[in-house]
Amino acid sequence: xxxxxxxxxxxxxxxxxxxxxxxxxxxxxxxxxxxxxxxxxxxxxxxxxxxxxxxxxxxxxxxxxxxxxxxxxxxxxxxxxxxxxxxxxxxxxxxxxxxxxxxxxxxxxxxxxxxxxxxxxxxxxxxxxxxxxxxxxxxxxxxxxxxxxxxxxxxxxxxxxxxxxxxxxxxxxxxxxxxxxxxxxxxxxxxxxxxxxxxxxxxxxxxxxxxxxxxxxxxxxxxxxxxxxxxxxxxxxxxxxxxxxxxxxxxxxxxxxxxxxxxxxxxxxxxxxxxxxxxxxxxxxxxxxxxxxxxxxxxxxxxxxxxxxxxxxxxxxxxxxxxxxxxxxxxxxxxx
Amino acid sequence: xxxxxxxxxxxxxxxxxxxxxxxxxxxxxxxxxxxxxxxxxxxxxxxxxxxxxxxxxxxxxxxxxxxxxxxxxxxxxxxxxxxxxxxxxxxxxxxxxxxxxxxxxxxxxxxxxxxxxxxxxxxxxxxxxxxxxxxxxxxxxxxxxxxxxxxxxxxxxxxxxxxxxxxxxxxxxxxxxxxxxxxxxxxxxxxxxxxxxxxxxxxxxxxxxxxxxxxxxxxxxx
Numbered sequence: 394x395x396x397x398x399x400x401x402x403x404x405x406x407x408x409x410x411x412x413x414x415x416x417x418x419x420x421x422x423x424x425x426x427x428x429x430x431x432x433x434x435x436x437x438x439x440x441x442x443x444x445x446x447x448x449x450x451x452x453x454x455x456x457x458x459x460x461x462x463x464x465x466x467x468x469x470x471x472x473x474x475x476x477x478x479x480x481x482x483x484x485x486x487x488x489x490x491x492x493x494x495x496x497x498x499x500x501x502x503x504x505x506x507x508x509x510x511x512x513x514x515x516x517x518x519x520x521x522x523x524x525x526x527x528x529x530x531x532x533x534x535x536x537x538x539x540x541x542x543x544x545x546x547x548x549x550x551x552x553x554x555x556x557x558x559x560x561x562x563x564x565x566x567x568x569x570x571x572x573x574x575x576x577x578x579x580x581x582x583x584x585x586x587x588x589x590x591x592x593x594x595x596x597x598x599x600x601x602x603x604x605x606x607x608x609x610x611x612x613x614x615x616x617x618x619x620x621x622x623x624x625x626x627x628x629x630x631x632x633x634x635x636x637x638x639x640x641x642x643x644x645x646x647x648x649x650x651x652x653x654x655x656x657x658x659x660x661x662x663x664x665x666x667x668x669x670x671x672x673x674x675x676x677x678x679x680x681x682x683x684x685x686x687x688x689x690x691x692x693x694x695x696x697x698x699x700x701x702x703x704x705x706x707x708x709x710x711x712x713x714x715x716x717x718x719x720x721x722x723x724x725x726x727x728x729x
Numbered sequence: 730x731x732x733x734x735x736x737x738x739x740x741x742x743x744x745x746x747x748x749x750x751x752x753x754x755x756x757x758x759x760x761x762x763x764x765x766x767x768x769x770x771x772x773x774x775x776x777x778x779x780x781x782x783x784x785x786x787x788x789x790x791x792x793x794x795x796x797x798x799x800x801x802x803x804x805x806x807x808x809x810x811x812x813x814x815x816x817x818x819x820x821x822x823x824x825x826x827x828x829x830x831x832x833x834x835x836x837x838x839x840x841x842x843x844x845x846x847x848x849x850x851x852x853x854x855x856x857x858x859x860x861x862x863x864x865x866x867x868x869x870x871x872x873x874x875x876x877x878x879x880x881x882x883x884x885x886x887x888x889x890x891x892x893x894x895x896x897x898x899x900x901x902x903x904x905x906x907x908x909x910x911x912x913x914x915x916x917x918x919x920x921x922x923x924x925x926x927x928x929x930x931x932x933x934x935x936x937x938x939x940x941x942x943x944x945x946x947x948x949x950x951x
Contacts, residue, residue, distance in 0.1 A: 445858050474860040485851035489873040489947070499859035501869060546859065556858075 394423040394586055395444070395554060400453035402439050413439040414450070415610040421603075423553075424584040426577070428601035428618070430591055430633065436610040437590040441556055444588065445477045446470060457554065475503050478547030478585075482559040484539040486531040492518070492542050493527035499549040517545040521575065537568035544575060548585070555579070557589040561596055573599050594637035598622065598690055606630045619691045623660050623721065640684040640699050650683065652703035652729040653713065658722040659696035668719045669700070676712040678704030699726070738921055741908060745925075748822040748903035752894045753887065756829035760837040760886055765879075767793070767834065768841020769867065779863050789838075796835035801893050804828050805900055812900075825902025829893055837886040844878030845871055877948035884940025888933050905929060 402414040414436045421427040429437045442448040444455060446462065455463045462473050478499075486495050493514050500510045518527055521541040531539055540560060547555055557576065561569040577600045580587050591597055597604050597618060604621050606614040606629065613627040622638070625631040640656070647654065659668075669680050685698040702709050709729060717723045767789065773779050774786035796804065805828045812827035813819045848871055856870045872879075895906020905925055913922025 447854060447858055471860045471862060474858060477858070479855070479858040481851060481855060483851055485849065485855035487852055487870060487874055489876065490869075494869075498856060498861065498865075498869060501865055502856075502860040502862065543855075546855070549859070 394425075394458065395419075395421040395588070396454075396456040397440070397443070398454040398456065400440065400443055400450045400455070402436070402443060402448055403451040412610055414443070417453075417607075417610075417612050419605055419612065419615065421586060421588060423586055424580065425602050426580050426587045426589065426600050428589050428591065428597040428604040429607055430594060430597050430604055431607035432592055435607040437607045438558055440607065441558055441588060441590050444554070444556055445474055445479060447479075471502070475499065475550045476552050476554065478549070478552040478555045480540070480543050480547045480555065480557045480560045482562050484531075484536075484543045484563075486539060486542055486546075488531055490530075491527060492523065492529050492531070492534070495531065495542055496545045496549060499546060503550050513549065517549060520548065520579075521545045535568075536564050537571060540564065540568075540572050541575065544572075544579070548579065548583070551583075553586060555585045555587045557587060559591055560589065562591070562593070569596070570599075576600055594633055598637070598688070602691070606633065617691070619693050619695075622688070622690050622695055638688065638695070638697055640686065640697055642684050642699060646683060647727065650681065650701040652679075652701045653709055654683070654699070654701050654726040654729075655713070655716070656722075656724040656726050657696075657698045657700065657716065657720045659694075659698070660721040661693060668716065669698075671719075672712050672715055675715065676704065676708045678702055678708050678712045702729070738924070742905070742925070742928075745903055745905040745908040746928075749891065749894055749905045751822040752826050752829050752897060752902060752904055753890050755823070755826040756833045756890055757883075757887055759830040760833040760890075761883070764834040764837030764886075765841055767838035768845065769871070771838065772842045772845040772871075773867075779866065793835045793839050796831060797839065801828070801832055801896055804832055805896060809900065820901030822897070822902050822904065825894070825897035825900050825904075829890060829897060832893060833886050833890050836889060837882060840882030840885060841875075841879060844875045844882050847878050848874040877944045880940060880944040880947055884936060884944070887936050887940070891929065891933060891936075905932075 397417060397419045400414055400417045401412065404411045404413055417440055419427070429440065431437045439448055443450045446455075446465065450463060453463065454461050457473070457476070462470070465473055487498070496514050496517050497510050500513055505513070514527065518524055521544055523538060523541055523545070526534070526538070531542065534542065543560075560576070561572050564572060573596060576587060576589070579585055580600075589596070589601065601618045603616065604618050605612045606621070606627065608627075608629045614621065614625070614630045621630065622634055625634040672678065673680050679702070681701045681703070683699040683701060685696070687694050687696045702712060704712065713723070713725075771786060771789040771793070774782040774789065799807070805825070808828045808831060809819055812824040815827055816823045818824045852870060852874060853866065856866050861870065891906065894902065894904045895910060897904060898907030898910060905928060909922050909925040909929065912918040912925065
């Protein structure tokens with residue numbers, strides 16, 4: 394559906410040139426929600442903006458539905474862009490125009506008749522749950538509502554592809570949730586292919602099917618979202634995943650606990666086995682759970698536990714070995 | 730100080746008001762007609778804009794700056810031959826309208842450009858991303874988004890013009906500003922001068938008040 398082949402973007406100024414994106418290739422399937430995650434400055438926004446040529450790649454090809462659009466200019470590019478919606482972090486709405494006029498902008502670009510525009514605008518207001526708000530001005534709306542207008546505008550011409558540039562980064566937690574729900578629903582109902590970039594793993598976890606991790610202009614990892622959380626390979630990915638699955642325990646608790654402190658990660662069906670129970674029985678050690686949680690990513694569980702292990706030195710060693718064999722990952726936080 | 734002759738003053742005053750009206754309305758119309766597109770042109774040929782063109786942008790900028798940096802009296806005298814060519818006269822309010830128009834076109838064009846710079850880059854980008862043509866972008870994005878700023882710029886231009894038009898007296902343009910100079914400065918008729926200055930203040934206040942009122946109505950960023 395959407396394929397980026399060997400994309401590089403080089404920014405040149407008088408004194409130096411910077412490679413923002415280095416030889417990136419990505420394939421996105423039809424009706425998929427594809428995430429690009431990375432810290433700021435990793436080049437993910439630049440990469441996203443090459444897809445509708447807001448940024449021209451220095452090298453590489455951009456294939457949408459079997460057409461290479463990388464070299465399109467003028468009217469041909471304008472037409473192609475009608476098929477690619479874009480949602481922005483800061484909404485980018487016209488302050489001077491009503492919500493309806495904002496949503497109608499791409500329809501004017503598609504040169505629809507005014508009756509058709511009116512009809513489509515009311516459908517779109519319905520779709521993003523802003524019925525009756527058509528005559529309001531953006532300044533009268535909350536952040537979440539503004540982003541709904543942004544989404545309605547992006548979907549105006551029934552595009553095949555929807556690009557989302559940090560769509561929730563300017564929103565609070567609750568609003569983020571509702572915007573992500575809306576995007577997921579749009580993907581499900583309309584079958585729109587969504588490419589979303591974010592620096593927050595929580596956003597990626599919530600709606601993406603597959604994810605590319607960008608670091609320093611390069612895609613370092615590219616896989617289904619569950620696999621990314623379950624088996625992060627690259628050091629940078631591991632850091633991101635660890636941060637997002639972090640279990641924080643007050644220092645006082647750690648100090649007062651005796652024995653080994655372990656961090657255990659359970660994956661898939663294993664997460665449901667009574668491994669801890671078995672360990673205490675087999676090796677006569679005491680296991681004390683300090684913290685734990687189960688995350689469901691793409692419907693599959695990832696369990697994380699922070700435990701302390703007490704017993705004779707030998708038993709603790711054997712128990713640790715046993716655990717190592719039966720959990721997905723084991724990390725010794727502190728030796729007893 | 731001589732005795733105030735109200736009937737003579739009244740005659741001079743209506744004539745002067747008419748002359749100011751002629752000069753301001755001709756040059757303001759031309760500022761709108763030519764300064765607006767010139768301002769858009771300079772803005773649109775900027776770096777990363779629709780019609781990015783360094784040479785045209787540079788030429789436009791230089792042209793505007795050249796006119797704006799000349800003291801108006803000098804511009805007035807410099808374009809005298811041109812005024813004569815266009816209007817067939819070298820004195821009077823019509824002839825004086827030529828240098829006034831040139832100055833106000835440059836002045837307004839710069840204010841148009843800066844009003845356009847206030848439009849958020851993100852909004853322009855959103856319109857381009859969704860396939861807006863250049864014309865649609867100008868008509869549906871740049872123009873409405875900058876309208877309040879354009880209106881403020883227009884008000885400032887109009888008020889500066891009233892001031893400039895006083896200097897048009899040098900080429901016999903007349904006008905109310907010149908009346909104030911004539912009576913107050915050359916003839917020591919302080920009373921007349923005060924009256925004409927008061928009238929100028931009222932006119933400027935009306936322009937400013939009206940301009941602000943419209944700009945406020947147009948401004949949605951409140």
